[in-house]
Amino acid sequence: MVDAGLLDHLMSKVDDGVALTGEGGLLPELVKAVLERGLQAELTGHLGYEKGDPAGRLVGNSRNGSTPKTVSTEVGDVDLATPRDRAGSFEPRLVPKGSRRAGGLDEMIISLYAGGMTVRDISHHLARTLGTELSHDTISKITDAVLDEVKAWQSRPLDEIYPIIYLDALVVKVRDGHAVRNKAAHIAVSVDLDGVKHVLGIWVQATEGAKFWAGVCAELRNRGIRDVLIVCCDGLTGFPEAIEATWSQTTVQTCTVHLIRAAMRFVSYTDRRKIAAALKPIYTAPTADAARLELDAFAASDLGNRYPAAVMTWENAWERFIPFLEFTPEVRKIIYTTNAIESLNYLLRKVIKNRGHFPNDDAIIKLLWLAIRDIEDKRARQRAKEKGLPPAERRAPAKLVEGATIQGWKKALGSLVMTFPERIAHYIK
Template sequence: MADNENPVVEPVEDELVDKVVERLMDRADASGASLLGEGGLLTAVTRAVLERALDAEMTEHLGYEKHDPAGRGSGNSRNGTSPKTVLTDAGAVTVAVFRDRNGSFGPQLVPKHARRLAGFNDQVLSLYARGMSVRDIRSHLAGMYGVEVSPDLISKVTDAVADELTAWQNRPLDAIWPIIYIDAPWIKIRSGAVVSKPVYLAVGVDMDGRKDVLGRWGGDEGEGATTWMTVLSELRNRGVQDVCIVACDGLKGLPDAVTATWPKATVQTCVIHLMRASLRFASKRDHPALVPLLRAIYTASTEQAAEQALQEFTDSELGQRYPAITRSWRSAWSEFIPYLDFPPEVRKVVYSTNLIESINARLRKATRNRGHFPSEQAVLKVLYLAVRELINPKARDINHVAAHWKKALNQFSLFFEDRLNPD
């Protein structure tokens, strides 16, 4: 019965699309025509689709079909067309825009005075979100579609998200978060001379085990408790009442700010970052031998066992060769040891930073591609657009649920008592 109520039509639509594509490709092979650019097949198809849609808009506006006798004496009628070139995903396309005798027709698909379709704007924003400079975007559009666009046009398109960015940065947040990861990548910004400045990022894992980029903030060259209080206070003012674990990478002043904002929160140094920092001090040929020695520290069942494992490493040949590794673990010890009290299910979630690393990797790529930025606002705009692509419903990374999250959530509830179930 259910099958009859909801007939499946997708395969038929797919078959029709396949036939159209096949005919287009056959025509391209036979004529030697290109797909894009002036005279290209996709350009022609785009023009035909736009003009068909514009014709339908005119019909709706007038209230009768073309050549329909019902239109006689209606007081308005078609009055030819005028050419208009618009920028689309297929490049520059010249379409015939219909006119009416009264001049009252205002097409929605290709609005008056508009020279680019929404899809083209999305294309520009997507390229900008990937860290491409204005020059790079102009070159890409010229190479792919034969379209010359001005720097001002690209700036207008990207600046149009300013209100959206502000609304996103100020949106309300959930009251309780099992984990929030804090990071502060350093980005080069031209301020007279090119200087490196931190940009603060907060990524939360919600009660359903899903990631959410909570916000991003520009910062001064020096990190400290005052800066972190500004960031964390904003999160609290947007609704975050409690956080079980705040994971970070030894950021100066953050532990004190976390305690002042959420007194019950546990500040936890990111174990993955500790491992990576350790391996940076050592030759790659020694990594296979180092990893099991360091793993013995963070997989220890108790703090005492972890202390013993660290001492054994320190006394080993590799420990003597790389004393900086021991120093890095000792300096982070007070923020590392809370990890040892967590149940195994919680340890797995905290340690497995794939939840945030995939986001950080994309955001870092978007900023690294640019080399340096002309202003802090340009950085924040790129980061927001990169985040917007990540939170697209089709983006699997941001919608990914932590493995075995339900088991972990049960352990969170037990370990942190009633904090995940507020009254």
């Protein structure tokens, strides 16, 4: 088209005021021409002879006119003349029978949904930009088509051992009968023996703590996990007990950053820097005994007396915090915080903020899974565009969670092997 000058001719039509998309637009007409020619070519292949070829008289089947059909596409609705054969045996693949959507329209809808648009928003967007009218029910069915894929992902087999699992939650609003209430959507991210992160699953908390976490742990064990060295989380009711009942040797570690934030809730803005400096000797102490001395010193100080609730926060979490102090600096650096999930959750909150509430738990899991996939796909496309450029000129973001590698993992793994030789050594090849 470019060499023949046809593209210039078409663009001149646009300059003359011809619309690109929508009813009567240039692009829908092009799509119509391409699809109809493609369907005719399919029918020719099915019959085995070209239109008008006398050899067709010997075949026993022939062309039999066409059937009108309206198909929704990425550039608007297109009216097609779908060819038929007399025997009724022609099954087009380009636009299958019963299909009312062509091209990447389904993928576009799923992408818009993963980006945070509601079903109603998507319907308005398609009508306004493409002139395509799709009902809310149709759009819901398109997004629901990924549920089987989500369920397969949520039940896929897992490795026998994960050195570290991080757990964090998002608060979402879900309709429950005639009321809307808050629920926690928990996301688990693991680090495998190669230091690569993976999203293990998404669970919406529907029951009280202990029972819910027992079910989650049982599911992970049934999917193949036989041992976990360290689980890093933020004081979840019933979770440590469920972990220890499932994997008795696992260390459940309270996220140090969460603990600092929890203490800061009671501190005035003007004193936050001072409190942060006073707390640092506690979580950087070489041993649990040294950390205890630092906490006692903080409690006895002027700041400790001014903010007793901050001191109590550390006192209450002490038993779940001190396992952190048993590890080397290389391991501490990795389990110090659940940032591996928090960066992801920050982007997921941006996706769900436009929604008033979700109709059910499956809708939450579906959207979060699609959003995670969409985030990683966008980053992968950005990296692909910069492929071949010198490292200093690359600006594309790295993998966020799925497939990302922990920095400094080799040293941390060496330390874990020395700490847990009987549990991890035979898994390392």
